[in-house]
Amino acid sequence: MAKAKTPGGRRTAGGKGPVAAQTVSVDTPAPKKRTSPVQFFSQVQAEGRKIVWPSRKETWITSVMVFIMVLLAAAFFFVVDFGLSAISQRILAIGT
Template sequence: MAKTSPAQFVQQVRQEARKVSWPTRKETTVSTLMVFVMVAFASVFFFVVDQLLAFGVKLIFGVGG
């Protein structure tokens, strides 16, 4: 692999950075809200599954908090 000088490297990085399409403020806000909604749904889902499994263990073995 050919070595690149620091100046060439910086030039290449700038060229690649110009190709990046950044999301709009609205897209960022919507994506952030969707992440929070999905985290909330996942939290509730895993809480319910954990409670059901704990109930099943307690029912079958008579142990558990």
């Protein structure tokens, strides 16, 4: 049977417990710089140029797939609703 490693894959001293407590330093976040409105809008335009729009064919195929999934979900919930309704009516009819 293999021995379990300690976090970080470090071995313990002589295999009997941790070597020493480790300290963790946390970097403080740098103060946020303010962006001018002109710089902001130029960054927005640069990001807008990176957008890759789907082709007409890709849009059509995706729309058809969504429509098919909606029909399947509607059919599934119709069957489940019908089944639960029939079961509840039979249970309620027992008392009459």
